[in-house]
Amino acid sequence: MLGLNKKDTTFLLIVIALTIATPIILQPFAEGSELAQFNGGYPDLMQKIAIFGIFAVGFNILFGLTGYLSFGHAAFLGIGSYAAVWMMKLLTMNVIPAILLAMIVSGLFAAAIGYVSLRRSGIYFSILTLAFAQMSYKMAYSVLTPLTNGETGLQLSLDDPRILDGAMEGTSLPVTNIFGIAMNSSYKLEALGRVFTFNVGFYFCALIAIIAFYVAIRLFRSPFGMMLRAVKSNQQRMTYTGLDPKPYTLAAFVISGMYAGLAGGLLAAMDPLAGADRMLWTASGEVVIMTILGGAGTLMGPVLGAGVIKYLENIFSKINETVLHGWFHWLPDGIEDVVIWVFARFTGEGWHLTLGVTFMLVVTFLPGGLVEGLKRISTRIKHGSQKRDKYDDPDPEHRPEASKHVA
Amino acid sequence: METILLQLLNGLDKGSAYALIALGLTLIFGTLGVVNFAHGAIFMIGAFCAVTLSRILNWSFETIDPEKLDFLGNPAKIKTPYVEAWFGPEFGGALIDWAVPLAILFSIPIMIAVGFAMERGLIKHFYKRPHADQILVTFGLAIVLQEVIKYFYGANPISTPAPDAFKGSFDFGAMLGFDPNMIIYPYWRLIYFGFAAVVIGAVFSFLQFTTFGMVVRAGMADRETVGLLGINIDRRFTFMFGLAAAVAGLAGVMYAPILSPNYHMGMDFLVLCFVVVVVGGMGSLPGAVAAGFLLGILESFASMNAIKSILPGIDQIIIYLVAIVILLTRPRGLMGKKGVMEE
Numbered sequence: 161m162l163g164l165n166k167k168d169t170t171f172l173l174i175v176i177a178l179t180i181a182t183p184i185i186l187q188p189f190a191e192g193s194e195l196a197q198f199n200g201g202y203p204d205l206m207q208k209i210a211i212f213g214i215f216a217v218g219f220n221i222l223f224g225l226t227g228y229l230s231f232g233h234a235a236f237l238g239i240g241s242y243a244a245v246w247m248m249k250l251l252t253m254n255v256i257p258a259i260l261l262a263m264i265v266s267g268l269f270a271a272a273i274g275y276v277s278l279r280r281s282g283i284y285f286s287i288l289t290l291a292f293a294q295m296s297y298k299m300a301y302s303v304l305t306p307l308t309n310g311e312t313g314l315q316l317s318l319d320d321p322r323i324l325d326g327a328m329e330g331t332s333l334p335v336t337n338i339f340g341i342a343m344n345s346s347y348k349l350e351a352l353g354r355v356f357t358f359n360v361g362f363y364f365c366a367l368i369a370i371i372a373f374y375v376a377i378r379l380f381r382s383p384f385g386m387m388l389r390a391v392k393s394n395q396q397r398m399t400y401t402g403l404d405p406k407p408y409t410l411a412a413f414v415i416s417g418m419y420a421g422l423a424g425g426l427l428a429a430m431d432p433l434a435g436a437d438r439m440l441w442t443a444s445g446e447v448v449i450m451t452i453l454g455g456a457g458t459l460m461g462p463v464l465g466a467g468v469i470k471y472l473e474n475i476f477s478k479i480n481e482t483v484l485h486g487w488f489h490w491l492p493d494g495i496e497d498v499v500i501w502v503f504a505r506f507t508g509e510g511w512h513l514t515l516g517v518t519f520m521l522v523v524t525f526l527p528g529g530l531v532e533g534l535k536r537i538s539t540r541i542k543h544g545s546q547k548r549d550k551y552d553d554p555d556p557e558h559r560p561e562a563s564k565h566v567a
Numbered sequence: 568m569e570t571i572l573l574q575l576l577n578g579l580d581k582g583s584a585y586a587l588i589a590l591g592l593t594l595i596f597g598t599l600g601v602v603n604f605a606h607g608a609i610f611m612i613g614a615f616c617a618v619t620l621s622r623i624l625n626w627s628f629e630t631i632d633p634e635k636l637d638f639l640g641n642p643a644k645i646k647t648p649y650v651e652a653w654f655g656p657e658f659g660g661a662l663i664d665w666a667v668p669l670a671i672l673f674s675i676p677i678m679i680a681v682g683f684a685m686e687r688g689l690i691k692h693f694y695k696r697p698h699a700d701q702i703l704v705t706f707g708l709a710i711v712l713q714e715v716i717k718y719f720y721g722a723n724p725i726s727t728p729a730p731d732a733f734k735g736s737f738d739f740g741a742m743l744g745f746d747p748n749m750i751i752y753p754y755w756r757l758i759y760f761g762f763a764a765v766v767i768g769a770v771f772s773f774l775q776f777t778t779f780g781m782v783v784r785a786g787m788a789d790r791e792t793v794g795l796l797g798i799n800i801d802r803r804f805t806f807m808f809g810l811a812a813a814v815a816g817l818a819g820v821m822y823a824p825i826l827s828p829n830y831h832m833g834m835d836f837l838v839l840c841f842v843v844v845v846v847g848g849m850g851s852l853p854g855a856v857a858a859g860f861l862l863g864i865l866e867s868f869a870s871m872n873a874i875k876s877i878l879p880g881i882d883q884i885i886i887y888l889v890a891i892v893i894l895l896t897r898p899r900g901l902m903g904k905k906g907v908m909e910e
Contacts, residue, residue, distance in 0.1 A: 229699050280894060283602060283698060287845045288894055291887035294838065298887075303880030441838055445706065452703055505718065513718075516710030523704045524692065 168377055171459075175373060179366045182206055183356050186471075190354055197478055203346055203359035205474050209467045210365035211426045214372045216450045216462030218419020221376060222412050223448075224457035225385060227392035228278070231286045231444050232293025235273070236266040236417040238300065238439035240424025242307070242314055245434045249320040253334045255343065255364070255429035259422060266421025267414055274413035278406065281395075293444055300436035313435030336429050338364060343430060361430050368426065372419060373463070379415070380459060388412050420447075449515070453522050455529030464530050469515070476514060479507035573750050574867045580756040580825060582863020583763030584610075587818035588836060589843040589855035590767060591811035597787045597850045598804045601690055602698055604705040607837025608712040609812050612681060613819025614828035615716055616674035618725050621666035624650055665730045670820045675813050682812025686805050709834065717830040724827035729755045755824050762821050766814060767856055773810075774852075783807055787850075842890045848903025858901055862886050 164172060178185065187201030200206070219233050240262035247258035277288040300308040308314055316333050336343045338360075346359035379385050387408045390398045395405050428434055437443070446469075454465025484500045484507070491499060506514045526533050588610050595603045627648040636643060651659030662669070689708065693701045728734065733754040774780035786793045786800040793800045819828075826832060843862055847854030868874065870882035881888075893900065 227699075229702070276891065276895065280898060283702075283849070284845060284894055284898070286702070287841055288891060290838065291842060291890045295884045295887040298883035299880060302883050442834075448703070448706075510714060510718065512710055513714035516707045516714060520689075520704055520707035520711065523700055523707060524689075527696075527700060 164377060164381070168381065172370075172374060172377060175460075175463075176370055179210075179370055182209075182366070183358050183362070187354050187356055190352070197483065198475055199354075200471050200474060201357060203344075203357055203362050205470065206359065206362040207365050207426075207430050208474075209470045210362065210369045211423045211430070212447070212450065212466040212470055213463040214365075214369050214426070215420055215423035215447055216454070216466040217372055217376050218416040218423070219447045220416075220451050220456060220458075220462040221379060221388075221419065222416035223451060224462075225380070225388035225392060226409050226412050228281065228409065228413070229286050229448070230277075230289040230413075230416075231441065231448065232273075232289035232291070233416070233420050233447055234441070234443035235293035235296045235439045236270055236420035237424040237427070237443065238296065238434065238436065239269050240266045240421030241428045241434035241438055242300075242424075243421070244425035244428035245314045245316070245432055246307075248336065248428070248432055249314075249316060249322070251323055253322065253336050255336050255338055255425075258336075258429060259368075259425040262421045262425025262428070263418045264421075266424065267418040270414045270417025270421075271410070274410050274417065278409050278413060290441060290444070293439055294441060297436055297439040297441075300439060308434075308436060311436075313433050313437075315433045336432055365426055365430070368422070369463075372422065373459075377459060384408070384411070449519055451529075453519060453529055455531030458529070458531045461529050461531045468530065472514070473511060476507050476511040477509075480504075481508075569750055570871065570873075573752075574871055575864055576750070576752055576756070578864030578867030579760045579860070580863075581866065582860035583760050584818050584822055584836065584859075585840055585843045585863050586856045586859025587763055587766060588815050588840040589847065589859045590770060590852060591815040591818075592840060592844050593847070593850060593852055593855040594770075594807055594811040594814070596844070597852065598783065598807045599686070599690070599694065601693065601701050602705070603690070604702055604837065605685065605709040605712065606705075606811075606815055607833030607835075607840065608709040609678065609681065609815040609833070610819040610822075610836055611716065611828065611830065611833030612712065613674055613678060613816030614727075614823045614826075614832065615720060615819075616677055616816065617667050617670040617727050617820045617823040618720065618828055620670040620673045621663070621727055624648065624663045624666050624669075628652070667727060667729055667820065667824055670823075671817060674816050674820045678813040678816030679809040681816070682809035683805060685812070686808040690808070709837070713830050713833065720828075720830065722830060724829040726827040727823040729824035733758060759821050759825065763818070766817055770810070770814060771852070779803065839886060842886055844900075846890050846893050846900050848900030851900070851902040854900060854902030862889065865889060 183201050183206065185201075186206065187199050189199050215233075215237060219230070222233075223229055243265040244255075244258035244262040247261045248255075251257055273289065273292045277285055277292065280288060301310055318333065322334075341360055343361040343364065344359075346357050346361075349356045349358065387398075387403070387405075390403075391405045391409055398405050424434075424438065427438070450465035450469050451462045452465070453469065454463065455461025481500060481504050484503050485496075488496050488499050488503075504510070506517075522529060528535075588606060591609070592603060592606050595601055595606070625648050627646040629644045629646055631642045631644055648659060648663060650662050653659065654662065685708070689704065690701070693704055736751045736753045738751055774784055782793065782798055782800070783803055786798075786803065790800055819833075839862075840859075843858045844855055846862065847856070847858030865885055866882065869885040875882060897903075
């Protein structure tokens with residue numbers, strides 16, 4: 161279907177089914193029960209998962225396929241947000257033109273930054289992209305204040321022209337919409353003691369995420385994707401074969417920049433404001449973490465990583481000592497205090513600690529990310545846990561060793 | 568002339584901090600071949616060593632003074648630090664006052680221990696992994712260290728003053744024979760620069776003039792051959808990691824009076840210091856020091872009003888701009904060697 165082979169088609173269909181059912185899947189616990197705080201089925205979180213899924217899938221096209229580790233990808237996210245908000249200020253509150261402009265502008269920036277940065281590889285490339293991103297961040301804060309509104313961030317205001325929407329009536333700010341359907345409207349369904357929220361914004365993001373994911377599958381399977389893998393495995397050999405890696409890497413960089421811009425535009429479409437903080441290098445670090453945690457170079461990994469991190473971030477930060485007390489009240493007093501103290505370090509304010517520790521463990525023991533972990537579990541189930549003889553060759557075809565990541 | 572000299576001086580203290588951190592980063596990279604993203608966190612731990620020592624020295628007990636009353640009419644409680652009770656108010660007070668310089672002695676063993684623990688506990692397992700993995704795992708470690716410090720010391724900056732004798736500024740210009748009141752410079756910044764120069768000099772002479780340093784340099788050039796000659800090079804490199812941690816830690820200790828330590832100061836410096844290392848050339852120690860001072864001074868020049876009025880906002884981005892230009896014109900940085908981190 162749609163130029164995919166059978167396996168990929170099933171895969172895509174599963175992803176689509178999962179995405180459509182997200183409001184139900186993320187709401188597994190009954191309202192009012194003790195576990196209700198683990199429910200993640202509210203619009204804000206679901207939108208974030210879809211949007212950061214797009215961001216991570218795009219980052220993976222660059223890092224997973226070519227091995228170039230960019231530490232400044234958040235710049236494109238921020239640029240996309242600014243472009244989208246400007247479109248909403250000037251033209252219309254319909255999100256389609258905003259998102260298109262976000263992609264175009266961030267694509268142009270990516271072409272310029274990529275053209276310069278890709279002249280170097282390895283850690284130099286990482287530092288160059290980091291430098292460009294930090295520069296954009298600092299400029300958005302200082303010199304470009306007329307464009308970015310500095311520290312306050314770019315917001316809508318009542319006296320914006322909004323040419324297509326015509327004159328504003330009333331005193332409240334308009335909401336983002338798609339052909340008249342407001343992004344923040346949602347349909348609530350009560351069933352089985354749970355409240356399921358079907359939000360327009362989420363389904364819009366989900367639709368775009370599925371398209372983005374489909375494009376990524378096609379790209380992974382295309383000859384172009386093969387070329388990008390060649391860049392990662394051995395650039396020298398590629399040059400000897402008479403191919404110039406530069407246009408391929410640049411194209412990958414621009415595509416992944418446009419994905420980031422798309423994600424930024426969607427962020428603005430869900431909540432029409434844009435701040436320089438989105439370009440800070442910690443935001444770039446976040447997408448790196450998502451991709452690695454899920455599994456770089458795999459299709460599902462980045463989406464999985466983005467979902468897991470955004471879900472845990474929201475859930476973990478909500479757990480405080482009172483909640484913990486509710487869980488462990490059955491323990492003897494002294495032990496309870498110790499257990500609560502330990503858990504409290506990792507939840508609530510301490511969410512970043514959990515993130516750091518998880519990330520270190522994954523990088524150390526599971527370099528392929530969660531996807532590799534799932535694969536290992538499934539082989540364990542299929543083949544049982546019998547011990548291999550140490551002379552058993554794991555690679556009977558003697559394929560050459562996979563080359564290291566660049567950087 | 569005076570303005571230029573003033574900006575030069577202003578750039579020196581930041582430049583010294585950059586140079587010290589970048590020196591440690593390059594030492595680690597040159598010896599162990601590891602890109603250490605947790606180095607900023609080490610700098611921060613150093614600064615918090617100063618905070619810790621000043622807190623320890625300020626530990627006090629309360630006595631009730633029946634003669635005085637506080638505003639509620641209760642007998643006033645007087646806090647006396649233990650050191651003042653033990654050593655008398657004068658010497659004890661001086662100890663408290665000199666907490667930051669004393670923290671230098673206090674921090675060296677701590678920082679070396681932290682460095683050893685990091686290298687033996689974590690980084691050792693990453694020598695054969697790709698550079699990307701090393702960057703990522705140390706990035707994770709930096710987050711963890713940052714959060715631990717945040718738990719113990721809170722999220723707000725903790726002001727850690729310099730000793731009274733070095734507070735305030737003096738007329739540095741008049742001392743050099745310029746017009747008085749043109750160049751007013753804080754004592755502590757000058758001390759910081761002198762301190763950094765001493766530490767950098769010590770590290771270089773250690774590498775240059777001792778047998779240990781000679782072996783380490785040989786190991787940096789060709790690790791395998793040195794190992795074949797029957798020298799346990801790994802142990803020496805571990806020691807160098809500890810030394811690099813101590814250098815960054817000392818930079819942090821002395822920086823505490825200039826910038827009140829907070830838990831994310833390490834990350835803020837780290838990003839800049841990576842730029843510094845890359846500009847100086849990966850693996851080149853003199854390059855790291857030179858680039859550190861160069862970028863610090865350039866940053867301070869760019870914040871001059873005369874320059875800012877021509878190019879608004881240049882002070883914010885000058886470092887990154889210089890880095891981009893240098894990397895594109897001199898791909899290996901200012902003093903980079905061939906074949907280091909080319910892949």
